[in-house]
Amino acid sequence: MIRLPAPKLALALAGLVLPLTLAACGGGKDRPKADLAASKITTIGVNSYLWRASLDTLSFMPLVQTDSNGGVIVTDWYINPAAPTERVKVTVMILDQDLRADGLRVSALREVNQGGQWVAAPVKAATVQKLEDAILTRARDLRRGSVAG
Template sequence: MTGSTEFGLFAPRKTMTAAVCVVAALALAGCGGKKNDVSGALAPSHVTTIGVNSYLWRASLDALSFMPLVQSDSNGGVIITDWYVNPDKPSERVKVSVTILDQDLRADALRVSAARQIREGDAWVGAPVQAATVQKLENVILTRARDLRRDSVGG
């Protein structure tokens, strides 16, 4: 009876330990293969090495490249520009904020806001921004992000 009790207590532990080893070995086996091939691991719209969608991030930086940046946080997905004065309109300045809300390449993963000021004498005064301006900037960023994705996938 001592022998059967001994095996009765320890056999499940040995079986569980063996099962855990097999599962771990199978999990590690899945890590091998081509190191540069991420197409099977993630959908092309979800490829990221930063906290947000890398295509939206890069497209946002490209679209705002003519403006001085105050803050850019790739993990939080925030880009804030400093005030930009268009040389053709020196009495007007614009500041833009882009927030990327998701790791997927989707239109609702992008939020753009803008502030505008006009010069009155020696002071800058807040002025309304046309909704079409923000919408156009969002479209520029989304189009550029899709182009970057298409170029990286090879299509």
């Protein structure tokens, strides 16, 4: 392993990064304009509108895991103050780089407190569907906002 002093290391890194940065910027007159709000966003591993919308929609729940490259968001158990005897845990998986309804999968677990014990309970299918719809609506709004702005 070669160890370089900090100033030389910085120069070596700049020598690697600068040409790559300049190559990415190069554009001529005949180059088409990039659509900033294109449905395919690849700066992270998944569609950034779906990612941001998922985080926004689940912002009231504590998060256990977020992986923007793999497109996974896992919440911790959330107890609604209006219903303290039940709790919910949600997992969101973004499956595609395109902004598409089938590029999103939401699953939920629900438990109810029975005599001090948390017991698994069914989740209404409508609950998962409402979460998916909320995320997709938010993603479309974010996309529209970037087109208008």
